[in-house]
Amino acid sequence: QSVLTQPPSASGTPGQRVTISCSGSSSTIGRNYVYWYQQLPGTAPKLLISKNDERPSGVPDRFSGSKSGTSASLAITGLRSEDEADYYCAVWADSLYVVFGGGTKLTVL
Amino acid sequence: QITLKESGPTLVKPTQTLTLTCTLSGFSLTTPTVGVGWIRQPPGKALEWLALIYWDDDERYSPSLRSRLTITKDTSKNQVVLRVTNMDPVDTATYYCAKLDLDTFDYWGQGTLVTVSS
Numbered sequence: 001q002s003v004l005t006q007p008p009s010a011s012g013t014p015g016q017r018v019t020i021s022c023s024g025s026s027s028t029i030g031r032n033y034v035y036w037y038q039q040l041p042g043t044a045p046k047l048l049i050s051k052n053d054e055r056p057s058g059v060p061d062r063f064s065g066s067k068s069g070t071s072a073s074l075a076i077t078g079l080r081s082e083d084e085a086d087y088y089c090a091v092w093a094d095s096l097y098v099v100f101g102g103g104t105k106l107t108v109l
Numbered sequence: 110q111i112t113l114k115e116s117g118p119t120l121v122k123p124t125q126t127l128t129l130t131c132t133l134s135g136f137s138l139t140t141p142t143v144g145v146g147w148i149r150q151p152p153g154k155a156l157e158w159l160a161l162i163y164w165d166d167d168e169r170y171s172p173s174l175r176s177r178l179t180i181t182k183d184t185s186k187n188q189v190v191l192r193v194t195n196m197d198p199v200d201t202a203t204y205y206c207a208k209l210d211l212d213t214f215d216y217w218g219q220g221t222l223v224t225v226s227s
Contacts, residue, residue: 002155035213037156044205044217045148045156056215088156092212097169098146098158 003028004089004101011107012079020104022072022089028099032091034072036065039086039103048087049074076106084108111135113145113206113218120224127193127223131206138164138184144209145189147180149202150220157202161209162189198225 005023012018022034036049047056049065052072062083064075076083089101117129131145138145146161160170160180170178179192189206203222207214 033212037214039156044220045207045214046217047213047215050213050215090156090158090214097171098161100148100156100158103155 002102003093003099004091006087006089006101006104008102009105009107011109012076013109014079014081016079017075017077018079018106019076020074020087020089020106022074022101024070024072024091026070028070028091028093029067029072030070032093032095034065034067035090036063036074037088037090037100039088040082041085045088079108081108111208111216113208113216115204115206115218115221117204117221117223119222120226121196122227123197123225125196127191127196127200129191129193129204129206129221129223131189131191131218133187133189133208136208137187138162138182138189140164142211144211145182146207146209146214147189147191147204148207148214149200149204151199151202154202159193159204160191163209196225201225 033051037045038048039045052067053065087104093099112134114132144163147159160178162180177194182189203220205220206218208216
């Protein structure tokens with residue numbers, strides 16, 4: 001059981017806006033950046049959002065990240081079928097080690 | 110082009126030591142702020158961070174697995190090696206290595222599935 005809590009599943013229809021939450025504590029999300037990774041079926045994870053809300057080059061602006069207090073969120077607008085994947089949040093705990101959330105499986109209906 | 114590739118045994122017996130190698134291309138572990146980490150994923154389960162090593166030999170380990178892990182680097186070969194002792198069936202997973210830019214895993218290898226079984 002991870003110290004970062006994510007809903008196990010989320011879903012939406014094409015074109016919709018979907019959000020995925022990541023809940024932590026004052027020692028994890030509260031004082032550290034949050035990162036988001038996307039894992040398409042059968043592939044390695046890929047960096048989606050860095051440092052709470054920064055999109056690496058090549059990531060569509062449909063994806064956005066935010067953080068407030070001890071929680072963070074990943075938002076996907078204009079949902080597309082190719083967004084169907086597992087999404088993981090991650091933080092540095094105590095600036096010493098990395099913790100991943102339990103992952104959220106996004107289904108595009 | 111930055112790539113990472115994991116290699117090692119696909120099957121190990123319980124109690125054995127697993128040795129995995131990550132071969133780097135397109136970047137160097139002598140560059141400041143660069144590191145390489147290992148992350149694993151049991152079948153159908155979540156990602157679990159294991160260890161990382163930075164350009165300056167700073168090593169970090171998962172607190173829960175610290176006693177079983179050793180990470181080393183060979184910059185002349187552009188490789189990072191992870192050793193996991195006393196393997197158990199619960200350690201069956203796909204093991205990934207990933208490049209770190211200070212605190213961000215920005216490039217990942219394709220992963221290698223390791224099964225622990227007698």
